[in-house]
Amino acid sequence: MVCLADFLVQKGGSQRITKDEEIEENDISEARGGMMEEEKQAPRRLSRREFVKGAAVGTAGAAAGALAGCAPAATPAPTEAPPTPTPIIKEIIKEVPVELQEAIGHIVHDPEVCAGCRTCMAICSLSHSGAVSPELSGIQVLMFPSEGGVVHSNVCQHCKGPECLYACQVGALYIDEATGARVIDADKCIGCRLCQQACPNKKSDPYYYGDGLAPIRYDAENNVCFKCDLCGGDPQCVKFCPMNALSIQEEEV
Amino acid sequence: MAELNHGWVGKILRVDLTNGKLTEVPTSNYAPKFIGGRSMGAKIYWDEVPPEVGAFDPENKLIMMQGPVNGTVIPNACRTSITAKSPIPIPECYSYSIPGGHWGPELKFAGYDGIIIEGESPEPVYLWIHDGVAEIKKAGFLWGQLTSTVDQELKQLYGLQTKTMVIGPAGENLVREAVILLDGFAAAGMGGFGAVMGSKNLKAIAVRGTGSVKIAEPQKLIDLRQDWASAGLGLDVGEVFYGLFFPTHLSDAVAEGRATKKDAGCWGCQLNCQVGLRFQDLDVQSSLATCNDISEMQQDDFFRTGQYMTTDGWEFGRLCNDLGISITQIIGHTVPWFVEGHHGGTWATELVWAGLWTPENTGLPVGPNRNPYSNSDPELGVGTKEFNRALLKKVAYREGIGDLIAEGQQRYLKHVVETAPVELREAAQEIYDRVVWGESHRSIWQPRHIADGWVRFITNAVHMVHGPAAAGTGIFSDNMFPLIAGGSEEYKEEYIKQAVEFFGEFEKHFDMEIPDYKAEVAIYEQNVSMERDSLTSCMYGAAGYFTMRDFGLKSFSAATGQSEVDFKDWLKQVGERSYNLERAIMVREGRRREHDTMNEYHLTEAKWPEPDGPSVSRFLDKDLFNEVMDEYYTLRGWDLTTGIPTRSKLEELGMEDVADDLEQKYGVTVTA
Numbered sequence: 001m002v003c004l005a006d007f008l009v010q011k012g013g014s015q016r017i018t019k020d021e022e023i024e025e026n027d028i029s030e031a032r033g034g035m036m037e038e039e040k041q042a043p044r045r046l047s048r049r050e051f052v053k054g055a056a057v058g059t060a061g062a063a064a065g066a067l068a069g070c071a072p073a074a075t076p077a078p079t080e081a082p083p084t085p086t087p088i089i090k091e092i093i094k095e096v097p098v099e100l101q102e103a104i105g106h107i108v109h110d111p112e113v114c115a116g117c118r119t120c121m122a123i124c125s126l127s128h129s130g131a132v133s134p135e136l137s138g139i140q141v142l143m144f145p146s147e148g149g150v151v152h153s154n155v156c157q158h159c160k161g162p163e164c165l166y167a168c169q170v171g172a173l174y175i176d177e178a179t180g181a182r183v184i185d186a187d188k189c190i191g192c193r194l195c196q197q198a199c200p201n202k203k204s205d206p207y208y209y210g211d212g213l214a215p216i217r218y219d220a221e222n223n224v225c226f227k228c229d230l231c232g233g234d235p236q237c238v239k240f241c242p243m244n245a246l247s248i249q250e251e252e253v
Numbered sequence: 254m255a256e257l258n259h260g261w262v263g264k265i266l267r268v269d270l271t272n273g274k275l276t277e278v279p280t281s282n283y284a285p286k287f288i289g290g291r292s293m294g295a296k297i298y299w300d301e302v303p304p305e306v307g308a309f310d311p312e313n314k315l316i317m318m319q320g321p322v323n324g325t326v327i328p329n330a331c332r333t334s335i336t337a338k339s340p341i342p343i344p345e346c347y348s349y350s351i352p353g354g355h356w357g358p359e360l361k362f363a364g365y366d367g368i369i370i371e372g373e374s375p376e377p378v379y380l381w382i383h384d385g386v387a388e389i390k391k392a393g394f395l396w397g398q399l400t401s402t403v404d405q406e407l408k409q410l411y412g413l414q415t416k417t418m419v420i421g422p423a424g425e426n427l428v429r430e431a432v433i434l435l436d437g438f439a440a441a442g443m444g445g446f447g448a449v450m451g452s453k454n455l456k457a458i459a460v461r462g463t464g465s466v467k468i469a470e471p472q473k474l475i476d477l478r479q480d481w482a483s484a485g486l487g488l489d490v491g492e493v494f495y496g497l498f499f500p501t502h503l504s505d506a507v508a509e510g511r512a513t514k515k516d517a518g519c520w521g522c523q524l525n526c527q528v529g530l531r532f533q534d535l536d537v538q539s540s541l542a543t544c545n546d547i548s549e550m551q552q553d554d555f556f557r558t559g560q561y562m563t564t565d566g567w568e569f570g571r572l573c574n575d576l577g578i579s580i581t582q583i584i585g586h587t588v589p590w591f592v593e594g595h596h597g598g599t600w601a602t603e604l605v606w607a608g609l610w611t612p613e614n615t616g617l618p619v620g621p622n623r624n625p626y627s628n629s630d631p632e633l634g635v636g637t638k639e640f641n642r643a644l645l646k647k648v649a650y651r652e653g654i655g656d657l658i659a660e661g662q663q664r665y666l667k668h669v670v671e672t673a674p675v676e677l678r679e680a681a682q683e684i685y686d687r688v689v690w691g692e693s694h695r696s697i698w699q700p701r702h703i704a705d706g707w708v709r710f711i712t713n714a715v716h717m718v719h720g721p722a723a724a725g726t727g728i729f730s731d732n733m734f735p736l737i738a739g740g741s742e743e744y745k746e747e748y749i750k751q752a753v754e755f756f757g758e759f760e761k762h763f764d765m766e767i768p769d770y771k772a773e774v775a776i777y778e779q780n781v782s783m784e785r786d787s788l789t790s791c792m793y794g795a796a797g798y799f800t801m802r803d804f805g806l807k808s809f810s811a812a813t814g815q816s817e818v819d820f821k822d823w824l825k826q827v828g829e830r831s832y833n834l835e836r837a838i839m840v841r842e843g844r845r846r847e848h849d850t851m852n853e854y855h856l857t858e859a860k861w862p863e864p865d866g867p868s869v870s871r872f873l874d875k876d877l878f879n880e881v882m883d884e885y886y887t888l889r890g891w892d893l894t895t896g897i898p899t900r901s902k903l904e905e906l907g908m909e910d911v912a913d914d915l916e917q918k919y920g921v922t923v924t925a
Contacts, residue, residue, distance in 0.1 A: 083336040115522070117522040123478070125465065126474065130468060130471045133466070134358075135362070143355075145517070146401060147529075188862065
């Protein structure tokens, strides 16, 4: 286990990019080159985000504006021609920042040590939403008594290339400055669950009821999504795990 | 009444299996006067199950209740209190069983504080409860199946996160000592509720909830958990649980690399006391085992091989679970040492010795030899692998002699006496007198070697089948745990210090020769156990509360937002009130002071002759016994001669209606 404080010191001075800055500052052509292959495989990233971001780029500068012309911008720059309705993947990808701030780490779960008591799930949901609900916990643990206590788990990896963040159409997903955690802003979230679908780590299974072990959870009552936010650098699940099966680790998986 | 939506989820599901009718009852009908769990179960039982109802009648109700801190971050807040009329004792009477696992919290997440199951379905059914929706479904394809099969079937149908409550063939066949198995490992072992469920043609209850339990003061509750986790027991999990229950050589299979061992636990547990074994060999069932399970398996093993936890023992435990039968009842009381027979053997060995059991009349592999010093004599048969398995299957499927034994130890031995040949009748009667402690509501376990334990046991509502260390039995003791089982020295000191502050000269409690501090400690412990069982949190977890006496009160207040009262008032309202209600139920079903006793030999014979045995070996002095019991009834505010709660006590606890009902409806004389 790596000390959390070390991370904060190490990462504290590193460059932080907020969403708006990314869009204005990044070299678009570079981003385009880097993302070309991936975008073809993931055409779902389009639609509404395209509109929003396209508009942002359009107002950013002449070069950006020229490219954004192909995109259906909602508020086009005055010098541009009216946007065509054809959605084009490339324009979306352009604005994706090249280098996102990395998270200080992610929660690592040791299934050999874990007893499947789900204390982490109770604490996570209670500390975030004021109610205990395993369904709305950022960490998901499932113990199988019939297999001698084998534990399956899932928790957000805070990926370098966060598909959830790319997928979000309304800018509700952002990167927390202090920890680099990929976080959902519940005020902005419209509950479309595209982030959940985009997540490469959802471990879905047709037999699971509800969202299975997906690390992004859907709160039906408030119609918002919820995920691990590393609790501002002091993950409660790690703190309360009675078996010390949880830790925070730097490397991406 | 205000809606209760913090801590409690606010609704109780009522299932009428006769008409297939499903209704909802607001929790506020009972709470907060009866906060939940065991106390709410007692209240509903008092209101709805009259004394003339038999255990297998459709009018009997299975009342499954969660408490206000169940399913929260409070450690071990996982238990489900099941209340019903038990088919085991003679006469059938009120009982509860409080199993752990993950089923209880799941029910709360599905939107219910509890379920009341009544009536009797015309055909086999199971219940599927998910997010505020309950469905009664046909269970033809599950009927007759082993519990592990049903558990898997339901999880395949409704998702792996579904939690199940299942009965096995034993429950279907109305074996009086059948259990309800939760998630394939945690059993509601007391009371024979598996048979009650079977009598209602209810095979299983599958639950899945994606909802939440709202908390009034989340941060306060999290801080409480933190306090508990850091102060807590002051002892290492391994030290207590594995030292006490699970010898180091856990299994031959683990040692030989045929299986992997793993810790496992119930919802939100800080201790995680279960052991999981996963076998590579698919013929051996992988599962979790609880401590009771393991201690009985040890006996199955130990008497045969002198080794603990062999694969044979493990398989035997799984067989008990699969058949849905109580390992403690069948093996703990039949085969090994727990039940003292006349010559120091068990009743099964005694029957063989007396010539009442032969291979011919039992169809069991019992031998002709008489060996009073060993239960494991292969020629004797009793306690061997073959004997144990054969007996178990015969009982579960009610074949041959199993059909008689399935009626329970008391009923069976009574039958043996009645049918014994004339020349053996006297021997049979001796065994009966020795083993069956009267035809009453008495506990099988009578721990005379625990300072106040025997007082709690013999006055307890439930026909106890488990030992004093079993959680969820209502008799688990705060004071025995750190002092008998171990713990750090500082922790013991702190505990004693606080006990002295609370009681006065608490040291006298441990002097078995004097009557001081027996009755009052017993009453305190009973009230506390009622509090924990009502909250509903695990009594093992509660072991950590010794030095945090008001932990239950604080967690209740933080979870529900109800105002915090003085600790003694709280104990009165939550513990004493419900305990008196339980007593009123028992009184209504015929229990009086004369039933609160032990067999004569406990008062005249030492159990273990050596003075420094694992437990203090002694007999209780009869005068001491009577003195302590007098004090008990006086302090309880119960009538000294009858043991019936007095009107003034019931009124003090806000239960005038109970006193009125006792007098008017049930013809009981309630003194002023």
